[in-house]
Amino acid sequence: MPYATLLLDLDHTLFDSDASEALAFAQALAAVGIDEPARYFPTYDAINRGLWAAVERGELPTAAIKVVRWERLVATAALDADPQVLADAFLIGMGQHGELYPGAREVLAALAARADLALGLVTNGLSEVQRARIARLELDAYFDAIVVSSEVGVAKPAPAIFDVAFAQLADPPRASAVMVGDSLTSDLRGGRAAGIATCWFNPHGKPAADRALIDHEIAALAELLALV
Ligand SMILES: [Mg+2]
Known part of the structure; x- marks a missing residue:
């Protein structure tokens, strides 16, 4: 950090x-x-x-x-x-169908406004679905890289999908990178495998199956602003 x-x-x-x-x-x-x-x-x-x-x-x-x-x-x-x-x-x-969670857009806007930050979206999903959502919600305005698993033929937690994201971001140092997500099995295991820090989004206070995967835990997206 x-x-x-x-x-x-x-x-x-x-x-x-x-x-x-x-x-x-x-x-x-x-x-x-x-x-x-x-x-x-x-x-x-x-x-x-x-x-x-x-x-x-x-x-x-x-x-x-x-x-x-x-x-x-x-x-x-x-x-x-x-x-x-x-x-x-x-x-x-x-x-x-579907919207961003309340407050998510404000956090994305605050992060994207920071010139010293690079933002990537790394999603396991189908291109048709995720690209339609990204366009409808105008998410591409916030991200420097967007990687959809069906487009690249590899999914989280495989390190290769993170390699694609890092390549799109012009290979920033992994020591100052963090993967943020709700899934221990895809986001956090993947972050670990890719050699970057991990942040578990856990809004409902679920017990963690594997605490060793978790470097940071947040209950609200706004807490991300304290990590950057
Ligand atoms: Mg998820």
Whole structure:
């Protein structure tokens, strides 16, 4: 500390992904004539979480998530629906819905205003979804580098995705860099593997499964301003 390079996660760190996903899920089911999203969401959620965990383990490319989660839901819940139609409607909905958490934009603006700071967005996600969100929320104004896992073929926690971010930032020193995110398994494990400091965004005061991964812990994004 103080850090000069901040790498930030998007989903559940800056962006209310739960709201985005719930609205997109209802929109996807409506596209195939199903109007009971609450009945199917828990099954979808378990399938989706399992697939993202496989992405983090390097067992599945990010882009495969797109249709596989719907193929599995259709099979598991015995739905009469085309997984591709569900997948297409869902991606559009995910891009269209959801907002930054309250206060997140103000923190981004304050960080971006600092000429001595480099800001990177490093997200495990699908290009179609994340680029639509980034454009709609005008996030590119704040970041010097934006790395989306499906575009680069590697996902957090693999060090290679951090290498892409550092290359986009013209290789700043890793000793003064920190990865900020809500996920111990992707953001913090990834930061560790990339040889940079870690900051856990933990707004709900969850117990940590592995404290050794955590250099800093914050409950509100505004606390970042004290780290730079
Ligand atoms: Mg996240």
